[in-house]
Amino acid sequence: MKNIQLILLFVTFSIAISCNKNKTKQITNPRDYQTYLNIDENASLKKANKELNFWKNKLDKTPSQYPYNSKLASANSQIFQLTGDINQLKNAEENLLLANKKTNFNNVGYLRSLSKNYISQHRFKEALELLTKAEYNGESLLQTHYMLIDVYLEIGNLKKVESYLSKVKNFKDFDYLIRVSKYNDHIGNLDNAIKYLEKALKIAKSSKNQNLIQWNYTNLADYYGHAGRIKDSYNAYLNALKINPNNSYAKKGIAWIVYSYERNPNEALRILETVVSENSAPDYHLLRAEIADYVGNIAEKEKEIKKYLTKVANQKYGAMYAKSNVLLFADNNLQKQKALEIAKEEVKARPTAQSYDLLAWAYYKNGKTIKALEISKNHVIGKTFEPEALLHTVNILKANGNNLKAQELKKELLGAIYELGPLTENEIKNI
Numbered sequence: 001m002k003n004i005q006l007i008l009l010f011v012t013f014s015i016a017i018s019c020n021k022n023k024t025k026q027i028t029n030p031r032d033y034q035t036y037l038n039i040d041e042n043a044s045l046k047k048a049n050k051e052l053n054f055w056k057n058k059l060d061k062t063p064s065q066y067p068y069n070s071k072l073a074s075a076n077s078q079i080f081q082l083t084g085d086i087n088q089l090k091n092a093e094e095n096l097l098l099a100n101k102k103t104n105f106n107n108v109g110y111l112r113s114l115s116k117n118y119i120s121q122h123r124f125k126e127a128l129e130l131l132t133k134a135e136y137n138g139e140s141l142l143q144t145h146y147m148l149i150d151v152y153l154e155i156g157n158l159k160k161v162e163s164y165l166s167k168v169k170n171f172k173d174f175d176y177l178i179r180v181s182k183y184n185d186h187i188g189n190l191d192n193a194i195k196y197l198e199k200a201l202k203i204a205k206s207s208k209n210q211n212l213i214q215w216n217y218t219n220l221a222d223y224y225g226h227a228g229r230i231k232d233s234y235n236a237y238l239n240a241l242k243i244n245p246n247n248s249y250a251k252k253g254i255a256w257i258v259y260s261y262e263r264n265p266n267e268a269l270r271i272l273e274t275v276v277s278e279n280s281a282p283d284y285h286l287l288r289a290e291i292a293d294y295v296g297n298i299a300e301k302e303k304e305i306k307k308y309l310t311k312v313a314n315q316k317y318g319a320m321y322a323k324s325n326v327l328l329f330a331d332n333n334l335q336k337q338k339a340l341e342i343a344k345e346e347v348k349a350r351p352t353a354q355s356y357d358l359l360a361w362a363y364y365k366n367g368k369t370i371k372a373l374e375i376s377k378n379h380v381i382g383k384t385f386e387p388e389a390l391l392h393t394v395n396i397l398k399a400n401g402n403n404l405k406a407q408e409l410k411k412e413l414l415g416a417i418y419e420l421g422p423l424t425e426n427e428i429k430n431i
Contacts, residue, residue, distance in 0.1 A: 032238055033238065033251070036245045036246075036251065037251070037274040039246055039278075048078040048082060051071075056072060059072065066099045066103070073092040074092075076091045086280075086314060093114070108134040108139045108140050111130045119150060121320060128152075128155070149168075155349075156352030174200050174207070177197070178219075184196065185223065194227060201213070201217070217243070218253065221240070225257070230261050251271055260421050285304045285305070286324060289301045319346065319349060322346045326342050336365045339365065347359050352384075353379055354384055356375055356376075356379035357388075360380060360393075363375065369399040370400065373399075376392075380393055390412060394410060
């Protein structure tokens, strides 16, 4: 009898420990975000459409007023941000091209606006060309220099980034802080990246600019997630949603926490159902496909991938989803050569460590393991701190018999499972 009591006591204790573990792992609460999943009207979108129609009517009455094209482009861009509608981004480009042609590409404001549009389209070299013209013009140099930092960071020219950061150095300026934050994240100094972005948030709050505050919260949420501060990440996403209940990116961020940290795929899919109904960006389908794969629903996975491919087949997307396409095609025996071709183009357009990682991965998937290792050694290892690139590198090292180095990197990867997602957990542990 005594033994039975001891066994029951042990079982009760074990259950209690298990419950406590689950309790401490539970970060999210549907009651926190449910209200944002049942929005009948998108107030921000309604406002942007009203703005679009206003300037459209003005331009129809006076077609020669090219400044109205710039106003239209601003509304187009806002609608794109809210809905993911690629047509809006391309319409913005058309309006900005017209405004720039009317001013012989001498108006720095229009040059920067078109450059920003090209950055959104991942047309970085064209963006850089426009910004170089704006810099030569000499007007409003500070804002031009900020955007040059953005472009040079995107194409991996860190010397230029550092040069321009030193020119605009001002730790009391929001625009400077967010860029020095991005730079620190890029070089692997996440603590500083967070510190500077938190300072930027204080400035944004003092300015009461809701768009800046919202943007700041979502970016901070991402950084907190990278740092393993999941609770902070969750709260930051919620704060962004308080400002804009239709912030699809914030909802996606919460869905990732629910899926990757809490391992609750069904709830994550429920959240994403709302996201895809309000935002047409293709990449949401890839996340749904990944979660379907995680729960073993292969039919649903293939269905979501098909939706993604149907959307990105639209030529208007250009190279915006080059990375996703490389990773997707590389896993398909019939399309792995296509993955290699896309990766080569991406390196030409954007010679960053991340782009070279894609190229190395595509070579690896095509059986060219020696070539893959050569690229990784020359352009990836020690040059990027992204967990995905690290995972690719480990596989490439193992394929070339360098198990010792692979095991060293495995330790870092074990701490990045949250970022990489549950599907990679067994792969990492079996390295």
